[in-house]
Amino acid sequence: MKILQALQLGNTTLKNRMAMAPMTRSRANFSGEVGESTKLYYTQRASAGLIISEAINISRQALGSPLTPGLFTAEQIAAWKKITDAVHAVNGVIYAQLWHTGRVGHSLVKQGDLPVAPSAIAIEGQQHFTMEGPKDYETPYALTKAEIEQIIQDYKKAAANAIEAGFDGVELHAAFGYLPNQFLADSANHRTDEYGGSIENKNRFALEVMQAICEAVGMGKAAIRLSPSSTYNNIKHEHPIEQFTALILELNKLPLSYIHLMNVPFPAEQYPNYPSNTIDTFGPLSKHPIIANCGYTRETGEAEIEKGIASMIAYGTLFLANPDLPKRFELNTELNQADRATMYGGADKGYIDYPFLETK
Ligand SMILES: Cc1cc2nc3c(=O)[nH]c(=O)nc-3n(C[C@H](O)[C@H](O)[C@H](O)COP(=O)(O)O)c2cc1C
Secondary structure, eight states: GGGGEEEEEETTEEEESSSOOOOOOOOOTSSSSHHHHHHHHHHTTTTTTEEEEEEEESSTTOOSSSSBBSSSHHHHHHHHHHHHHHHHHHTTTTEEEEEETTTTTTTTTTOOOOOSSSSSOOOOOOOOEEEEEEEEOOOOOEEOOHHHHHHHHHHHHHHHHHHHHHOOOEEEEEOOOHHHHHHOTTTTTOSSTTSSSSSHHHHHHHHHHHHHHHHHHHHTEEEEOOTTTOTTTOOOOHHHHHHHHHHHHHHHTTEEEEEEEEEEOOOOOTTTSOOOOOOOOGGGGSSSSEESSSOOOHHHHHHHHEEEEEEEEESSSEEEEEETHHHHHHHTTOOOOGOOOOOSSSSSSSOOOOOOOOOO
């Protein structure tokens, strides 16, 4: 199968074309440090061509959900170093996903601080998980230009910290309604300065962050994740095709290792202006390799790669439940099913105890 063949991605040779998609597991401690179980969790999955870590907070302000890890204190960097060393020791490759949650947070999780966003527009019709149970979203604080500049510097520092922590590269989380996605979205960005209004202005934040990250990590180690058709977290685009086309053409000018595109299903009747297939629409515009995600199986992943637009497929829940997923694809064996109850938070159950194939 093509999906099991090696691939050159940026600076790194990958042993296959299966990426482990980034998955928040909420098992860090209250200081945002990961521990021994996380080390085992990732090393168990090191047969992936590329592991993309769970989303990692770039700063104290970036944090939106309890028990998610960070990359902004010396202790957090040291904790991740143990994990990257262990992954490398078993021949794995691991990128850090860099996260600023923006308005997708709650003051109960943020030591009393309000979430921040491009504009003071709250998420409606959804609640946020806090240690005190689900809560309505608060109206976020609209960032000043100076504060936006500071956040770009925070991304840059976190990217440098990721390299110091031994990661092979970094992926900007610009998908699923988090801060960069909020700047991209007409529904979340009503700014009237150079970060809002036109498509060029709405794309500016993500591009400036990527530029800063590239400066921090160098050639072929920076990547970005986009979800043009996701409506999660109240994200809406008026002109998604024009906007993401412009964004990808600008990203072509940066020395990236890949663009990670999420082909998220959306209610097509409500969004007639959305492209029916994100990979087919935007993938061919990119001069960087494409990682495709969302809902792929062994067969549909192989077919997507055969089609020639995507170089890799990212698997989320399948990697969560099957630490040896490439081996299972090779042998075409049965798959463990993921347990939803243990996805976020908790201890080792549903984290490091999914069984490997019993090979004779
Ligand atoms: C438990 C869980 C946590 C997730 N956390 C993240 C995350 O931190 N960052 C991110 O970009 N996507 C996150 N996702 C989305 C996955 O990366 C992936 O896009 C999604 O599971 C769809 O891929 P799949 O159909 O192969 O599972 C998460 C998904 C799951 C199931």
